[in-house]
Amino acid sequence: MTRRKYVVGNWKMNGLSAAIGEAQAIFAAADDHAVVDVAICPPFTLIGAMVAAAPGKAVGGQDCHSATSGAFTGSVAAAMLADSGASVVIVGHSERREGFAESDADVRAKAEAGLAAGLSVILCVGEPREVRESGGAIDYVLAQIAGSVPEGFDPHRLAIAYEPIWAIGTGLVPTVADVAAMHGAIRGALTARFGGAAEDMRILYGGSVNGENAVELLGAGDVDGALVGGASLTAAKFVPIVEAAATL
């Protein structure tokens, strides 16, 4: 089957109400490129307003708790995201794995919670710089896949985002050959575990994607789209990435 390209914006902890207009501009421009699926994951505080301002568009959370409710001050359950109109959730971003000490088991539990709440899940993996330099990147990422990808899900509802930590927000990117090798290895591991269903799972690249490098990076083997941080905050920077994906 042909996997549709998927371009997702991760706004991280950026954006006040005034930024909703950017999201509307992004979604409006994306309508001209219907071959690409586009989602924006703003801070929790903007999800409801963004859904209201862009009905029918894919809006997501950047994290969720694995529990359905309870005494977890400051956390948000997957069902709460769905209740606010979100249809997507990112889990296992390296800024969560590193900054909040989330283990593979934690990430898996969050992915399971997102799927159980009816959300699509984008599950992030990626190696630190020293692992890349020591030649162990593929083994490292495949161990994350083994530990954090759940069982028994609709393959259309779970995407993997390969995000080398050293490429996030740095302007550094891996070579196209390294991206293709990693994505091929991830596809192989998913196929070994899930058989033909792995063909339906999208594998995104993330890390300093911009309008200039998007065609090259998204054109690499087994790359089905991008998870974009800094360049997703404005239509001027994000739309060219969507346009690039539409050409592939």
Ligand code: PEP
């Ligand atoms: C990210 O945070 O997921 C990311 C890829 O960030 P950036 O595009 O800014 O490197």
